[in-house]
Amino acid sequence: MAWFRTLTRMSATAKSWPPPLLPSPLRTVPTAPVASASLLLTSLRNFSTGTAASPASPTHCGDLGPTGGGEKPRVVVLGSGWAGCRLMKGIDTSIYDVVCVSPRNHMVFTPLLASTCVGTLEFRSVAEPVGRIQPAISREPGSYFFLSNCKGIDAKNHRVICETVTDGPNTPDPWKFNISYDKLVIALGAEALTFGIHGVKEHAIFLREVHHAQEIRRRLLLNLMLSDVPGTTEQEKSRLLHCVVVGGGPTGVEFSGELSDFIMRDVRQRHAHVKDYIRVTLIEANEILSSFDDRLRRYATRQLTKSGVHLVRGIVKDVEPDKIVLDNGTEVPYGLLVWSTGVGPSSLVKSLDLPKAPGGRIGIDEWLRVPNVPDVYAIGDCSGFVESTGKPVLPALAQVAERQGKYLAGLLNRIGKAGGGRANSGAEVDLGDPFVYKHLGSMATLGRYKALVDLRQSKEGKGISLAGFLSWFIWRSAYLTRVISWRNRFYVAVNWLTTMVFGRDISRI
Numbered sequence: 466m467a468w469f470r471t472l473t474r475m476s477a478t479a480k481s482w483p484p485p486l487l488p489s490p491l492r493t494v495p496t497a498p499v500a501s502a503s504l505l506l507t508s509l510r511n512f513s514t515g516t517a518a519s520p521a522s523p524t525h526c527g528d529l530g531p532t533g534g535g536e537k538p539r540v541v542v543l544g545s546g547w548a549g550c551r552l553m554k555g556i557d558t559s560i561y562d563v564v565c566v567s568p569r570n571h572m573v574f575t576p577l578l579a580s581t582c583v584g585t586l587e588f589r590s591v592a593e594p595v596g597r598i599q600p601a602i603s604r605e606p607g608s609y610f611f612l613s614n615c616k617g618i619d620a621k622n623h624r625v626i627c628e629t630v631t632d633g634p635n636t637p638d639p640w641k642f643n644i645s646y647d648k649l650v651i652a653l654g655a656e657a658l659t660f661g662i663h664g665v666k667e668h669a670i671f672l673r674e675v676h677h678a679q680e681i682r683r684r685l686l687l688n689l690m691l692s693d694v695p696g697t698t699e700q701e702k703s704r705l706l707h708c709v710v711v712g713g714g715p716t717g718v719e720f721s722g723e724l725s726d727f728i729m730r731d732v733r734q735r736h737a738h739v740k741d742y743i744r745v746t747l748i749e750a751n752e753i754l755s756s757f758d759d760r761l762r763r764y765a766t767r768q769l770t771k772s773g774v775h776l777v778r779g780i781v782k783d784v785e786p787d788k789i790v791l792d793n794g795t796e797v798p799y800g801l802l803v804w805s806t807g808v809g810p811s812s813l814v815k816s817l818d819l820p821k822a823p824g825g826r827i828g829i830d831e832w833l834r835v836p837n838v839p840d841v842y843a844i845g846d847c848s849g850f851v852e853s854t855g856k857p858v859l860p861a862l863a864q865v866a867e868r869q870g871k872y873l874a875g876l877l878n879r880i881g882k883a884g885g886g887r888a889n890s891g892a893e894v895d896l897g898d899p900f901v902y903k904h905l906g907s908m909a910t911l912g913r914y915k916a917l918v919d920l921r922q923s924k925e926g927k928g929i930s931l932a933g934f935l936s937w938f939i940w941r942s943a944y945l946t947r948v949i950s951w952r953n954r955f956y957v958a959v960n961w962l963t964t965m966v967f968g969r970d971i972s973r974i
Contacts, residue, residue: 528643529564529609531623531888536607537562538647538886540877541625543615545572545595547863548845549652550949551870552877553599560881562607563599564644568614568630570595573675575863576908576944577957579720582672582681583727584969590956592675593949615653616641618817620838623888625649647888648840648877651817651827652870655808655846655861664784669804672716681803685724686973688800689732692739704787705800706743711781711789712805713749715909718765720803721747722912725772729913731969746775746797748789754917756860756907757930761917764932768911808861814847822849822858830854831899833873840888844869859902872900908940916940 532539538561542549545567556563574591581588595610596603602610617626625644631637657673659665670684671677688705691697697705708724710717724745733740747753747769753776754762769776779791788798810825820828820836826849828836835841836851845866849858859865876896877886885891906920906928916937921928931939941961948954 529645531645532562532607532647538881538888539564539607539645540648540650541566541644541646542650542652543567543625544652544654544845544847545569546652546654546845546866547572547575548654548866548870549650550593550595550598551867552650552652552844552874553595553602553870554949555871555874555878556599557878557881558599558601558605558608560878560886561648562605563601564608564646565595565599565602565610566613566615566625566627566644567595567610568612569674570610570612571675572598572949573673574944574948574953575673576947578672578675578678579716579723581675581678582685582720583723584682584731584971585723585727585964586957586960587970588675588679590953590960593953597950597952611644613642615813618649618651618819618841619643620649620819620841623647623649623840646840647886648880649842650873650877651835651841651843651847652845652866653811653814653847655814656811657804658807658809659804660806662781662784664786665781665804668784668786669711669802671804672720673808681801683973684801686971689736689739689743689971690973692742693736702739702742704798706739707797707799708743708745708801708803709789709797709799710745710747710803710805711749712807713747713751713753713755714805714807715754715907717747717749717803717805718753718769719910720805721745721769721774722772722910722915724912725769725774726912727969729772731971734968735971744775745773746777746799748777748779748781748791748797750778750780754909757909757917757919758921761919761930761932765909765911765917768913768915772912808846810847819843820851822851824849824858826858831856832876832896833869833900840891842873844873864905865902868902869900908936908943910937910940 540556540561541564542553543566545565550572553563553565571592571594577586577591580586581591601608611627612630613627614630615625616628619626623646625646626641627644628641629639631639657671670681692702692705710721728743732743752762754765766776779793781789782792783790788796789802790796814827815825817827819838822828827843827847828851829843829848830836830851831854833842833844835843846861850856879897880886880891880894883894885894904922908916908918910916914934914937918931918936918939921930945954945957948957
């Protein structure tokens, strides 16, 4: 067993300690076995050292240079979202070394992220470490994970420019470094759309990352506590406990449903003094859940209204610290503002000197290659088919990104087995069938054991559409099986059971 082998090694090390003393100043620590030293040198020899740092400044390794003839080709993956992680999971590490560059070391299971905001699930249940998705990153000498942001791509020299991510006042200043690649996969995702509305970035909270969910949960519980403190006016109490959600897509509707369920089942029991003040407002410019069947949309509207969610049709024109202003001049005070109006290309994606698809995404062909840029591929929300392919830009959905990642992993494995894994090679390799996307359907939960399941392949197509308790059971069963690891499936199942029996955790940590 692994723990027994580790214990045996530790015991052997303890018996050989301390090392024999050497005449000063030649005293050294025990040397590693020759094989271990050789492995370490092999794993580090691609790091080119820069100018020696002064004693007062931290020493940083240099660039990760090109791979040598005796090494495996290197695939560099930018991003740790649905697309990038699915690709890393499927890549053959006996053919390639894998290097992942991302500002987070985990993947977020976004369909369940709204549930973490109100304590239905714990945050660890929706986060899967990259090292568990692709173990070679933690074990193989030529594979790495770098907690960094991509700052640019030098496609001519097969190089990625990165900058380290630091957090907190006592951490080192960020520094830049370069990574050479044989194959580059851009899976940078997208960012929330604000439509240039003043005050959104400063005062609203997006719901795309775990830290967003943590901030929403802290803000919600803080407002509940403050509203009960003596001296809080009726007007201020009403504002603090008004939760406003902008955007009637699946994320906005699911969060509104979870929040209304939290209010009905937990707040009314544990915060009885303010139970009549807390309310939820969902603002949408058009119809909620516009991609769903008309019958399901009407059901969702009735169910949300029955749960106490106030539906408002309008367009936000301005966001202030304590209120939003709609296009008709209506002012809506809020204590918590969650912004969920869709996603678009990030500023980095827009700045890259690469072919673009309609809407500003990185352009790709039918095999997910970036046209006229050798060895560069793009998948997920940051990519879209160029007009010459005749295909529409695919929606920014998790199932699209996941299936693109799975397809590209198979394609790169095929290229590597045919001897085309090196940079500027593989042009003559048969790529096989192009990528084809088939929509599997959409699901959304409404809270209170109700959900929607729409299995049509398109909005105009025909297919099965369900609503109610059966849909809720299908929704939970489907997502429980889609959670990446058995560890997280266990977490999710236990959290659901605990919430059902004891209620949600309302601790503000």
